[in-house]
Amino acid sequence: MFKYILKRVLIGILTIFVIASITFFLCRAIPGGPFDRDKPLNETTIANLNAKYHLDDPVWKQYLRYMWDVAKFDFGPSYYYKSETVNDYINRCFPVSAVVGFLSIIVALALGIPLGIMSALRQNKLEDNITKVLTTLLVSLPNFVVASGLMYTLAYKLNILPPALWGTPQQAVMPILALAAYPLSYFTKMMKSSMLEVMDSDYVRTARAKGCSKFLMTYKHALKNAVLPIVTSLGPMFAGTLTGSFVVEKIFAIPGLGEQFTKSIFNRDYPMIMGLTIFYSILLIVFVLVTDIANAIIDPRIKLEGEES
Amino acid sequence: MSKLLEVKNLSTSFFTKYGEIKAVNNVSFDLDEGEVLAIVGESGSGKSVTAFSIMQLIAKGGRIVNGEIHFNGQEITKLTEKEMTRIRGKEISMIFQDPMTCLNPVFTIGDQMEEVLKLHFKELGKAERKQRCLEMLDKVGIPNAEERLKQYPHELSGGMRQRVMIAISLLCSPKLLIADEPTTALDVTIQAQIIDLLKELKEEYNTAIIIITHDLGVVANIADKVNVMYSGEIVETADIRNLYYNPSHPYTWGLLKALPRLDMKENELQPIPGSTPDLLLEMDHCPFFDRCEYAMECCRQSKPEYYETGENHIAKCWRYHPDFPKEA
């Protein structure tokens, strides 16, 4: 187990190194400099800024300095917000995105698993058909459409929730729902199909032959197997929700990291773009690793590579 | 003395969008305590459906449309699902063809064994349950029982898993064990071991066994009597010796000819030509008619009844009609 984790962590670090390098050179390859503004700054100011941020050093020197800082988890100063560093931004904005993302996955699981089970048990009955239509709809709608729809009905028409901004629990409801739509449909569909498959399996029949009631058969023998694919998808799904929240955060004017990411691109805030890209990569890698380990724990058949049996 | 199991005129059908599939059609047989009945027949002849009908675990879309099943003096087709769960696993237990997929992959062998005891012997404590499981594993010839209890199914070989299945099925000392092709998925040497094991256990516990197979050779030294099934019907019933030495039905002749023998050269096996009839069609002729070498005009025109062909020996074939001219 330990050997496996070590190996995966090393591969992860290598991946992040490559990603950091690519973003670094891509940023340098974009025409225009970080201090190009609609209203041009004067020459001396730019020269001073370049000197301050070591932008007049040769590129390889800048690259080494940057990578060294990244290795220390220091993503450098923001070129746009003079008084704050990229790290300050991550510390302030990431918790907001994380809370919204995490809660939306919880909502998706809490609704998706029971809905999936119900659809499987009541296959082709009314409940299943309604669920089918809804999940197909939600899976195919982009989340900004869901977000706008929620805002229009819940805030504008019914006036039961505040339309935007951040701070009260009520303000969190719509963003969470908007982000939960996709994972919810995904979990429901996945739960249904894996439940149907498992209910048809030989070992579930064995359970019945042993004298298990339908209840035990469904919730003990079938469920524990049927939920495995959901666990597998959990990490990537969570990472996807975190990194896919840009637009929803923008719509509801939530001060999350996704919002900041979009802004930093318009602002040509190189360190911010690079810092956030690397941060997101780390998140993704960590989630996938955690998922794999969790999987190995609940599914006894999975032996982690390099693990002695 | 009353019989342990009496199946009377059992018919089980599947209702599909194409129509009614008569998987089991008017089947009757009985079984004494400690007796071993083999059900043989080609794939699709209704052997498994017969077994699942007794267990009342018929797959979706299927149900018993006619007939009675008396078990231990009780008509079990009339029981509620809840009453049936008390019989399954305790009075009648079942093992299946593919031991690789029949155990739940996410529970340990110990969990799965103890489960039947928890279900049917609620009064047993944890230690007692474990003790019984250990004894049973020992009985079915699994070494290191203590270790095995903690293992997951994927850590065991196919033969071992089938032994575990047998152990599970015998934990509650059932009166009847139904074994649906228990050896088909196993290597030939393991097959013989499993059959020997079943035979030993049967003698020890006096369990009646219904053993389903499509290979008459496998059951030769365990079965007392045989039902030959074809197209959802029993076409011949006989004691095992009679069936081997004095088979009546042309279909049974075919089955016996299809068996490999030691004195045979390679490629000498003779499968029965043709295929089983479509169970969706209403049949008013002998179902074996179009594959039978001996078919006569009357076979095409109407279905034969059962005729006695010897002691405890009946066959559903016009050749045994009292008016059929006996060969000299």
Ligand SMILES: Nc1ncnc2c1ncn2[C@@H]1O[C@H](COP(=O)(O)OP(=O)(O)OP(=O)(O)O)[C@@H](O)[C@H]1O
């Ligand atoms: N779930 C089902 N739905 C519809 N028809 C079924 C179903 N299960 C079985 N049947 C029908 O019942 C017939 C008998 O099936 P059964 O499983 O009893 O055959 P079998 O004798 O056990 O064959 P095998 O040796 O392949 O196990 C099949 O030909 C099939 O047409």
Ligand SMILES: [Mg+2]
């Ligand atoms: Mg079968």
